Amino acid sequence: MIELPPLDLVLLVRLSREGGLAYLPGLSQPRSINLSTCPPGVRQDVCDALQRAAPLAVPECGQGGGDQRYFHIEMVMDRDDQTAVSFDVPETDAPDTLVRLWKAHAEPM
Amino acid sequence: MPRPSESAPLIGVIPPYVLDRLAQHTDARVSMPAVKTLIIDQQQRSLREMAEQPPRATLAPTRHAAPGGTPQRAVHDADNTTALPGTLARAEGRPASGDAAVDEAYAHLGATYKLFWDIYKRHSIDGHGLPLVGTVHYGEDYDNAFWNGAQMVFGDGDGEVFNRFTIAVDIIGHELTHGVIDTEAGLLYQGQSGALNESLCDVFGALVKQYALGQTARQADWLVGAGLFTEKVSARGLRSMAEPGSAYDDPLLGKDPQPGHMRDYADTPRDNGGVHINSGIPNRAFFLAATTLDGPAWKGAGQVWYDTLCDKRLRHDADFKAFAALTMTVAAERHGAAVQKAIGQAWAAVGVLS
Numbered sequence: 001m002i003e004l005p006p007l008d009l010v011l012l013v014r015l016s017r018e019g020g021l022a023y024l025p026g027l028s029q030p031r032s033i034n035l036s037t038c039p040p041g042v043r044q045d046v047c048d049a050l051q052r053a054a055p056l057a058v059p060e061c062g063q064g065g066g067d068q069r070y071f072h073i074e075m076v077m078d079r080d081d082q083t084a085v086s087f088d089v090p091e092t093d094a095p096d097t098l099v100r101l102w103k104a105h106a107e108p109m
Numbered sequence: 110m111p112r113p114s115e116s117a118p119l120i121g122v123i124p125p126y127v128l129d130r131l132a133q134h135t136d137a138r139v140s141m142p143a144v145k146t147l148i149i150d151q152q153q154r155s156l157r158e159m160a161e162q163p164p165r166a167t168l169a170p171t172r173h174a175a176p177g178g179t180p181q182r183a184v185h186d187a188d189n190t191t192a193l194p195g196t197l198a199r200a201e202g203r204p205a206s207g208d209a210a211v212d213e214a215y216a217h218l219g220a221t222y223k224l225f226w227d228i229y230k231r232h233s234i235d236g237h238g239l240p241l242v243g244t245v246h247y248g249e250d251y252d253n254a255f256w257n258g259a260q261m262v263f264g265d266g267d268g269e270v271f272n273r274f275t276i277a278v279d280i281i282g283h284e285l286t287h288g289v290i291d292t293e294a295g296l297l298y299q300g301q302s303g304a305l306n307e308s309l310c311d312v313f314g315a316l317v318k319q320y321a322l323g324q325t326a327r328q329a330d331w332l333v334g335a336g337l338f339t340e341k342v343s344a345r346g347l348r349s350m351a352e353p354g355s356a357y358d359d360p361l362l363g364k365d366p367q368p369g370h371m372r373d374y375a376d377t378p379r380d381n382g383g384v385h386i387n388s389g390i391p392n393r394a395f396f397l398a399a400t401t402l403d404g405p406a407w408k409g410a411g412q413v414w415y416d417t418l419c420d421k422r423l424r425h426d427a428d429f430k431a432f433a434a435l436t437m438t439v440a441a442e443r444h445g446a447a448v449q450k451a452i453g454q455a456w457a458a459v460g461v462l463s
Binding site (some may be wrong): 020024068069 | 191253254255256257258270274280283284287288291297298299303306333334347348357359360361362363364366379380381383385386
């Protein structure tokens with residue numbers, strides 16, 4: 001597990017899904033959600049997903065191998081994108097709120 | 110260090126002394142994130158220390174192992190949930206269930222077992238008759254297949270981009286080979302050793318398919334996962350071992366990023382350091398060696414690759430050059446000059462050996 005920073009300090013959340021049987025660039029684009037400009041409902045969804053995912057953080061997730069997927073979550077806390085906190089959650093443990101975020105924020109290449 | 114991102118410098122690349130200074134800043138808007146970053150960095154360090162040993166598959170002890178030459182398969186149905194292993198749908202020796210995914214998984218697990226037993230005298234994943242357990246209908250529209258250290262898991266695909274993941278025999282061969290690697294060299298799933306891990310799975314997945322079809326090296330299509338994509342996308346498969354980088358080019362999928370030569374090696378933090386990307390280089394080396402030797406690829410080049418995988422001199426952190434050099438040593442020790450020459454030329458053609 002990991003302790004989250006105060007979420008009101010987080011400006012941007014970047015979500016990527018790593019691993020899997022192949023690396024398909026078009027299906028692997030990270031999702032970026034700007035918490036300072038997004039609608040309040042989206043912000044609430046993101047915060048819920050972060051709070052449910054943080055207790056499930058696992059170190060060195062990618063080393064699991066065997067084509068298992070995991071989510072990589074970055075919380076950017078300054079406008080220069082210089083300070084970020086990140087953690088990984090195995091897809092098999094990921095809360096449904098996180099999976100929904102991944103699906104809902106897909107952007108065309 | 111946390112895994113670096115291509116888009117954002119993360120806490121691990123900010124020197125701790127800089128964070129310390131930021132944390133002491135009089136402006137709380139500056140200091141608070143740094144304080145939190147330091148706290149979380151410490152937490153992550155603790156997590157990493159807990160995980161000092163690289164995770165390896167822990168295979169359950171084999172009870173009532175079948176005699177050599179006989180697989181012990183069990184295909185389960187997750188019924189579109191993520192609970193594993195799910196309900197037993199077909200046990201060893203039972204008739205077809207009528208569910209295409211169940212019966213494909215059963216048949217393709219058998220085909221994989223058959224290659225490893227008939228050609229390499231390997232009795233299942235661990236060499237001691239480990240039951241082959243698979244679960245189909247995992248999740249909803251789940252578009253992946255994986256080996257979780259104890260069993261294989263297959264999604265149904267979304268029907269838009271992907272068909273069900275049991276459709277391709279080489280994919281089941283690929284996943285089972287992850288289990289074989291875990292019990293042999295244990296190649297680390299990062300960077301070049303990770304790309305070798307992936308390449309070996311593609312190699313033995315291809316050999317499972319070619320052995321089942323009775324194809325010679327020059328007759329084979331050398332595609333990984335042919336049939337996995339629906340007709341709605343422009344894709345021949347997940348990867349091409351013959352021509353890495355040519356498997357797909359589609360508005361939805363993007364373009365196949367695999368290189369086939371070291372000059373195009375992808376230095377990337379994504380995909381665990383490009384394990385599914387740079388595997389194109391050793392994949393093409395195997396294709397070149399096998400087609401130069403011709404005949405069945407599971408002999409000649411396939412035997413050398415298998416012997417190398419099982420050789421105690423193969424380190425878990427081997428890079429391409431170390432693996433290539435060991436294939437040359439193994440070929441010289443056990444397989445003769447013609448095989449060694451073909452393999453040496455193949456590694457040279459992809460820029461790994463000179």
